[in-house]
Amino acid sequence: MERHSPVVYNLALRLMKDPQEAEEVLQETFISAFRALSRFEGRSRLGTWLYRIAYNAALMRLRKRPAPTESLDEPVTSESGDQMPRQLVDWGSIPDDLLLKRELHTVLKAALETLPATLRSVFVLRDIEGLSTAETAEVLALTETNVKVRLHRARVALRERLTGYFAASQVV
């Protein structure tokens, strides 16, 4: 639990965008897992199994929300992750500590929240929590190809948003 609860919480928080609901998903996940532990067949890793329970619990809550402000199933604005970038300001070599002074955490959080849940979930598991492509595919019930496509779209969209921010704030 020590190892997996932070990942479950972070995934839930990023999906729900609400600490209270993230906590409820966290509790729900572990209560469900404890009840179903005898049915855990060991074909997947325990973590993958838990994250899948958490993802499904979060998804169910998102679907129950009265007036969804975002689609759960549609990809981000563009169909392709290979759209031409619009933002071409070079901020790649700026040290993190300088970026941090500019409330980096708030910026990262806000940019991530603009992604649809389909891309956000892939990005959180792969790039923030460090799961492999295969593990992410298992948690989200996607093909590995689909994970790669969504990850790329998420990264491209986030890069655009961060560039917009850093250019506007004149860090560069």
Added chain:
Amino acid sequence: MLCKEMLGKLSEYIDGELEAELCAKIEHHVAECSNCNIVVDTLRKTVTLYHDHGHEPLPEEVKQRLLAALDLGPAADLR
């Protein structure tokens, strides 16, 4: 290689998952195209930033309430 052809491959490129021949083509293109150079650089930085700073830690009080909900008590450790 055109800019647009390259862009779709960039995530696999920065993850080191592309075959050598394609990597060489991308590197050749990036060396000559300053815009693509910026995109590669900032895409890589985006990934690094979220990797290093994107994790929201589990608050201690949330952890304690989870243990209580599972009836495990604050000192429980299931590792």
